[in-house]
Amino acid sequence: MKKLLLALSLAFTLVAVAADTKVDTSKFKDGGCCQKADKKGEKCNHPCCVKAAKDSKVCEKCNPVEKAEPTKK
Numbered sequence: 001m002k003k004l005l006l007a008l009s010l011a012f013t014l015v016a017v018a019a020d021t022k023v024d025t026s027k028f029k030d031g032g033c034c035q036k037a038d039k040k041g042e043k044c045n046h047p048c049c050v051k052a053a054k055d056s057k058v059c060e061k062c063n064p065v066e067k068a069e070p071t072k073k
């Protein structure tokens with residue numbers, strides 16, 4: 001029984017780790033704090049970004065979602 005629990009907790013840990021790295025880096029704003037950190041192989045250490053990353057999200061403050069506006073070119 002103990003082995004089963006150990007295996008289960010290990011599985012949950014792996015899932016948690018997998019979810020943690022599931023942040024969509026393509027959502028990072030170009031030249032933004034998060035993208036810069038990501039390029040260095042690090043995670044952005046802004047408190048707002050850390051909080052968002054914990055939820056497997058990209059910080060919306062620093063990486064505002066681009067609205068469906070026609071891009072001027």
Ligand SMILES: [Zn+2]
Nearest residue numbers: 033034044049
């Ligand atoms: Zn950031």
Ligand SMILES: [Zn+2]
Nearest residue numbers: 048049059062
């Ligand atoms: Zn942020």
